[in-house]
Amino acid sequence: MSPIVIERDGHVAIVRIDRPEKRNALDPEAFCRLADAWTEFAADDRVRAVIITGTGDIAFSAGADLGQVIPLYSGTRKPENEWDHRILADTRILTRGVLKGVAFDKPIIAAVNGLAIGGGCELVLGTDIRIAARHATFGLAEVKRAIMAGGGGTTRMARQLPHAIAMEVLLTGDSITADEALRYGLVNRVVDASDVLDEALRFAARIAQNGPLAVQAIKRTVRESDGIPIDKAFGIEAREGHALSSTRDAVEGPLAFIEKRPANFEGR
Numbered sequence: 001m002s003p004i005v006i007e008r009d010g011h012v013a014i015v016r017i018d019r020p021e022k023r024n025a026l027d028p029e030a031f032c033r034l035a036d037a038w039t040e041f042a043a044d045d046r047v048r049a050v051i052i053t054g055t056g057d058i059a060f061s062a063g064a065d066l067g068q069v070i071p072l073y074s075g076t077r078k079p080e081n082e083w084d085h086r087i088l089a090d091t092r093i094l095t096r097g098v099l100k101g102v103a104f105d106k107p108i109i110a111a112v113n114g115l116a117i118g119g120g121c122e123l124v125l126g127t128d129i130r131i132a133a134r135h136a137t138f139g140l141a142e143v144k145r146a147i148m149a150g151g152g153g154t155t156r157m158a159r160q161l162p163h164a165i166a167m168e169v170l171l172t173g174d175s176i177t178a179d180e181a182l183r184y185g186l187v188n189r190v191v192d193a194s195d196v197l198d199e200a201l202r203f204a205a206r207i208a209q210n211g212p213l214a215v216q217a218i219k220r221t222v223r224e225s226d227g228i229p230i231d232k233a234f235g236i237e238a239r240e241g242h243a244l245s246s247t248r249d250a251v252e253g254p255l256a257f258i259e260k261r262p263a264n265f266e267g268r
Contacts, residue, residue, distance in 0.1 A: 004033035005055075011048035011208040012201065013041055016055055023062035024054040026097065026119055028069065029083040034097035038104050045267050048212045049204040052127065053111035054120075057193050060110070060136065063118025064094070099126025100152035103223070105216040107207050111200035112136045113193060117175060122151035125160060128219065130187040131199045132178040138186065139175030160186060211249045212267040217241075 003026075007014040015037055017024040026034070041047045054060040064070075071077035072084055079085045087093050096102050098119050110116075110127040117139045124130055124138065140149040140157065148154055149170075158166045161184050169176060181187045191199050207215060217240040225233035244250050248268045256263035 002033060003027060003030040004037065006037060008046075009201065010205075011046060011212075012051060012204040013037075013044075013047045013049075014051045014053070014197075014201075016053050017061050018055045019065075020054075020056035020058065022065060023059035023115070024056070024120070025062045025065035026069075027065040027083075028072065028087045029081075031064075031069075031094050031097035032083050032086050035093045038096065038099070038102050041106060042104055045212075047106060048208040048215065048267075050106060050108045051111055051197070051200045051204055052108060052123065053197060053200070054113050057113055057133070057135075059114040059120070060112045060116040061120030061123060062115065063120045063122075069094075095151050098123040098151040102126070103220075105220045105223075106212075107204075107215060107219060109200045109203050111196045112138075112178075112187070113196050115175070117141055118149070118153075119151050122149060122153040122156070125153060125156040129200075129203055130181075131189045131191060131196050131203070132181060132187045133193040133196045134178055134190055135193060136178040136181075136190075137175040138169075138178075138181050139173065140170060141173040141175070143171060144173040211253055211263070211265045213247055213249055214244055217244055 003017065003019045005016040005018045017026070017030060019025060019030065041050055072079065072088065079088055092101070100122070107129065108127040110124045110130045112124060112130060112132040114133060114135065115137045116124045118141060121138050121140055140153045142149045154170060157170055161169065165184055178187065178190045182190045189199055221237050221240050225236050249265045252265060253263050
């Protein structure tokens with residue numbers, strides 16, 4: 001059985017981490033399949049939004065399966081299959097799996113159905129919209145083991161939370177609750193556990209109705225303009241807007257509005 005299950009719902013791809021007996025921890029195969037999924041979805045014009053979630057109601061993901069990954073890199077466990085060999089040959093697969101260094105222009109929605117710690121939290125930090133169950137928790141506990149979050153967590157947490165709160169989370173290794181995450185702006189909604197995926201699907205459906213090229217251009221503009229001077233950011237915005245203006249969808253959108261009908265966006 002694959003540790004990553006992929007389903008399609010129209011223009012929405014749903015990715016589910018399926019190792020509930022391990023709190024959805026990511027083993028080498030899971031890392032590889034996640035990295036492959038981002039590559040696949042980026043090239044698939046049918047996919048306009050992606051939802052990432054976990055199986056069950058205990059954990060979104062407890063991060064890397066330390067019993068599998070660490071011994072492999074330390075040499076105390078020999079590679080046993082193609083997935084082990086792949087991550088040994090290309091260590092970037094681990095970070096790509098949790099969206100570090102991935103220029104992915106399609107919106108990703110996290111349906112956080114339980115605890116998200118370590119690499120699981122880093123995966124959430126790499127998404128665009130987050131729906132959390134009321135019992136969900138978020139944390140980077142690596143410091144308690146004398147290591148640090150290396151999948152983008154250290155840098156993203158400091159950018160996405162107020163400085164003092166981010167430092168508390170990073171330096172103590174303690175988790176925060178879903179309500180705290182909502183108060184700090186780390187998640188968009190906190191809902192009952194039974195409603196997490198449905199709420200994520202509602203967001204994805206609304207986004208998928210919009211012009212896909214415009215959606216991707218907006219995300220790309222936000223990503224590329226992050227941390228640069230405002231005049232250069234305006235240049236990126238202008239570049240993307242100009243490119244959009246010559247697309248078929250940019251003609252279809254205003255025409256559909258004038259004709260009072262739903263737009264038929266083709267991503268062209």
